[in-house]
Every structure is written in C-alpha cells, then in structure tokens.
Amino acid sequence: MSCSLVFHSVSPKSVSMNSSGLNCSSLAGFKNGIRRFRIKNLDNTRVSMSVSVGSQNTVNDALFSDYRPTHAFLFPGQGAQTVGMGTEAQNVSAASALFKKANAILGFDLLDICINGPKEKLDSTVLSQPAIYVTSLAAVEILRAREGGQCLIESIDVTCGLSLGEYTALAFAGAFSFEDGLKLVKLRGEAMQEASDAAxxxxxxxxxxxxxxxxxxxxxxxxxxxxxxxxxxxxxxxxxxxxxxxxxxxxxxxxxxxxxxxxxxxxxxxxxGAFHTRFMESAVSRLEAALAATEIKTPRIPVISNVDAQPHADPGTIKKILARQVTSPVQWEMTLKALLSKGLKKSYELGPGKVIAGIIKRIDKGADIETISA
The missing domain is CATH 3.30.70.250 (Malonyl-CoA ACP transacylase, ACP-binding)
Structure with missing residues (x-):
C-alpha cells in the first residue's frame, strides 16, 4: 500500500455502495483532473469556475466560498498527545512508513517518543506538534486500509484542524506534501517555543x-x-x-x-506560553520565511481556516493566513457551527484523543462523529 498523502483527483466511476453506505460514483465534482465549484461574482449572479488542483496560475481565493459539506475530516491540535499514540500505526505498512519518513526529516526517533514518552518530553511544544501531525496522518492510512476506507476518504469534501491541525488538514487536502508539512510543523513548534521562552x-x-x-x-x-x-x-x-x-x-x-x-x-x-496572541509575534517572521520557501498548491477540497473560519484557495493567501494563525484567536466554534449549518452529515476525528468529538457534541448533541486513532 502506498504511503503517499498526495490525494489525486479521480474520475467518476460506477462503484457499488460500500459498508459505510458511501457511493464513490457520487464524486462527480472531479473531471479530467479539474475540481469544479460554484462561486458568486460581484453582481451576485451564479458563475461556474474551475481550477487545476495545484495550478501555479492565479487562483480566485473565493473558489470554495459556496462549499456544501457532507463528510468532513477533523484533525486535533496540541494537547491531544498521549503516551502510546502511534502504536496502532505499526500494524499498517503505509502508516508505519510515515513515522520512518518523519524520523529521517526530524533526525530522531519520533515513534519511540510517541509510544514510550516520557510524558514531559512528548508534551513539549517542539515534539508534540510533529508527533500529532504524523500520528493524525497515520490515522488516515489506517482508515484507508480498512474495507471501504478508500471510498470513504474520497467522499470527504471538507477538512479542517484545530490550530496545529490546520497543517494536517492542508496536507490531507494536497496543499503541500507530507514532508513539507512536517518541516513547517517542526519549525512552527520551535518558533512558538522560543517565543514562549522569551515571555x-x-x-x-x-x-x-x-x-x-x-x-x-x-x-x-x-x-x-x-x-x-x-x-x-x-x-x-x-x-x-x-x-x-x-x-x-x-x-x-x-x-x-x-x-x-x-x-x-x-x-x-x-x-x-500564550499561544494565539501577540506573545507569539516573534514566531511570525520565521514562519513567513519558511512558508515563502514552501510550495503550496490549491487544496483539492475546502480547508477551513482557524483565523476567519473560511476556506481559502489561493496559495499566497494560505501562506499569509498560516503566518497570522499563531497570533490570531482560533475560531473553532464558528468553524464547526458553519459546517453543521451548511448541512454536514458526518465527520471523522483522525489522530490521538477524542477532544474534537467532545467539542462538537457540546455544539450539537446529535452530531455524527467517529474517531479514528493511530
């Protein structure tokens, strides 16, 4: 099984219903590598607009503004880490391969820290952020390996993550590679730790x-x-x-x-320290430099930003939003309420813990959410 986390567009085919009740033939929004969405122009008439996923051409940032979610992937943020996470990932080759890739990029055995701790080490900002990022994407591979998992993954039409989890969501949506995302998360953790140490x-x-x-x-x-x-x-x-x-x-x-x-x-x-406030200002310049050097593509599905609870399509805008994110309040409540009000049918929390499931149940007791751990 491939460990690649670049999810390519698929042509609609006739596929029978799987055990999850999902029909892969319903993914008709993809055609010839193009994802089509509806947007509003300035005089409020309806126009159709398309963009090649990953195109380097100028992209209308409002491309996803009229999104209608049905199935969502939600990724946790810092605080979800727990000693022992990553254990299940070793039973799935593609998930296990992500930890091996991470070890090569980080220069240390991330899996050992995830599984064995100690807790104080895993809880540190510089380690917990890459640990949660990798474990969450490993959970995607665990899901993919299950019967009907690939079809379920292809049914996901919106994604988002809590703080750090936004990077995981962008990686899942193909905005950047697993490797580039991990490098950004590593630097983000280090920059936020340094900012915290200074105040x-x-x-x-x-x-x-x-x-x-x-x-x-x-x-x-x-x-x-x-x-x-x-x-x-x-x-x-x-x-x-x-x-x-x-x-x-x-x-x-x-x-x-x-x-x-x-x-x-x-x-x-x-x-x-005081995350998502001006106390993190010194981390912004480091993030801006790293983001400027990173190839970011138009996500293949909407990724809802923590900063304004809106999806963004333009790679340049995504870079600016990610740099602002560490000093801006996290609008998670607004994000979940927007998804639910737009018709979200089911969501999946992928990664360690069940924090997000608890949060969404506080907003809507009847919300349908399943946790996929690794």
Missing part, C-alpha cells in the same frame, strides 16, 4: 461561561495588570469552554476573579 506567559481554560462573560472576565483582569500582562480569548472552542492567553500576572488575575463571574472551573493548560 512569562500562560493559558487557562475557562469552563462554564459563554464567550461574552469570558470577555468581561478578561476585561476585569486587564484593569489590574500592566500592558505586558494583558489577556485575551485565544481559543473559541465551544459553548462553555474558552481558552484565555496572556501574561502570567494577567492569567492569575483571571483565575482570581473567575469565581465572582460564576465560572464552573478553571484549568491551567500545560502549554509553553
């Missing part, structure tokens, strides 16, 4: 409040700290669960005031 910052999850009350809690805390310690909402995850980032004194002020705002729980996050 005394932290993150905390506020449980039990809506986003408006969490914002008021942040405002109250910011009245008591200097500019360098101010806090903000960094992760909009789901109703009742929002992560706040900022200087340590600001985070301590949030924790001290949480009870008066009737927060149910406060959980200090085991991360290196």
């Amino acid at each position: 005394n910052s932290a993150m905390v999850s506020v449980i039990g409040l809506d986003s408006e009350k969490v914002q008021k809690l942040c405002d109250a805390a910011n009245e008591e700290v200097d500019e360098g310690d101010k806090v903000q909402i960094a992760n909009f995850l789901c109703p009742g669960n929002y992560a706040v980032s900022g200087g340590v004194k600001g985070i301590e002020a949030v924790e001290a005031k949480a009870k008066s705002f009737k927060a149910r729980m406060m959980v200090r996050l085991a991360v290196a």
Whole structure:
C-alpha cells in the first residue's frame, strides 16, 4: 500500500455502495483532473469556475466560498498527545512508513517518543506538534486500509484542524506534501517555543461561561495588570469552554476573579506560553520565511481556516493566513457551527484523543462523529 498523502483527483466511476453506505460514483465534482465549484461574482449572479488542483496560475481565493459539506475530516491540535499514540500505526505498512519518513526529516526517533514518552518530553511544544501531525496522518492510512476506507476518504469534501491541525488538514487536502508539512510543523513548534521562552506567559481554560462573560472576565483582569500582562480569548472552542492567553500576572488575575463571574472551573493548560496572541509575534517572521520557501498548491477540497473560519484557495493567501494563525484567536466554534449549518452529515476525528468529538457534541448533541486513532 502506498504511503503517499498526495490525494489525486479521480474520475467518476460506477462503484457499488460500500459498508459505510458511501457511493464513490457520487464524486462527480472531479473531471479530467479539474475540481469544479460554484462561486458568486460581484453582481451576485451564479458563475461556474474551475481550477487545476495545484495550478501555479492565479487562483480566485473565493473558489470554495459556496462549499456544501457532507463528510468532513477533523484533525486535533496540541494537547491531544498521549503516551502510546502511534502504536496502532505499526500494524499498517503505509502508516508505519510515515513515522520512518518523519524520523529521517526530524533526525530522531519520533515513534519511540510517541509510544514510550516520557510524558514531559512528548508534551513539549517542539515534539508534540510533529508527533500529532504524523500520528493524525497515520490515522488516515489506517482508515484507508480498512474495507471501504478508500471510498470513504474520497467522499470527504471538507477538512479542517484545530490550530496545529490546520497543517494536517492542508496536507490531507494536497496543499503541500507530507514532508513539507512536517518541516513547517517542526519549525512552527520551535518558533512558538522560543517565543514562549522569551515571555512569562500562560493559558487557562475557562469552563462554564459563554464567550461574552469570558470577555468581561478578561476585561476585569486587564484593569489590574500592566500592558505586558494583558489577556485575551485565544481559543473559541465551544459553548462553555474558552481558552484565555496572556501574561502570567494577567492569567492569575483571571483565575482570581473567575469565581465572582460564576465560572464552573478553571484549568491551567500545560502549554509553553500564550499561544494565539501577540506573545507569539516573534514566531511570525520565521514562519513567513519558511512558508515563502514552501510550495503550496490549491487544496483539492475546502480547508477551513482557524483565523476567519473560511476556506481559502489561493496559495499566497494560505501562506499569509498560516503566518497570522499563531497570533490570531482560533475560531473553532464558528468553524464547526458553519459546517453543521451548511448541512454536514458526518465527520471523522483522525489522530490521538477524542477532544474534537467532545467539542462538537457540546455544539450539537446529535452530531455524527467517529474517531479514528493511530
């Protein structure tokens, strides 16, 4: 079985229903290597537009704006890592091959750290990010090896990932190769760790409040700290669960005031620093340079951005969005609500843990989601 994660366009063929109830012949959006979508022009009339996947020509960034999702792949972010992940991947040759490729790129045995830890080492930003990226894409290969797995993969018409998971989603969608994505993720982890080391910052999850009350809690805390310690909402995850980032004194002020705002729980996050805020600004220039040197193609399916909860088709725009992502709040709640409101039928969480499944159930108890671990 091939370990390639470049998913090429397929011509529609007559295929019987598989065990998942999916019909591969329904993938009629692909024809002669071209993916066709509908977009709106400036006077709101409907026009048809096509683009060769991976084309180096100028691409209308609004190509995917009228997407209608049915089946989605969702990829986890930092925090999903757990000692023992990657074990199942060793039973599938294509999944196992990804770890071997990763070892050659990273210069150390990633699988050994994933399986054996220690936990403190795996939890570090520089290791957890590539570990989750590789394990999540290994989960795709595990799914592919199952009966009907390839047909299911071909049915996926939208993808996204939580923070780091956006890189995994872009790799799955063919925007860049597995190898280039891993190099970007490695650098991203290193840059974010360096930015964290340069500032005394932290993150905390506020449980039990809506986003408006969490914002008021942040405002109250910011009245008591200097500019360098101010806090903000960094992760909009789901109703009742929002992560706040900022200087340590600001985070301590949030924790001290949480009870008066009737927060149910406060959980200090085991991360290196204040991700998705201005505290990560020093990481942006390194990411911009690496992204500029990386070939990025038009994704073959919509990939929803963490920054604005929208899909982007233009490679140049994708590069800018990824550079902004480390300093911008994660709009995960908005992303999931948009997918569900547009008619999403089923989603799959691929990678370690079940964090995303828990989040989407908080948004819609009836949401159909399956977890595929590695």
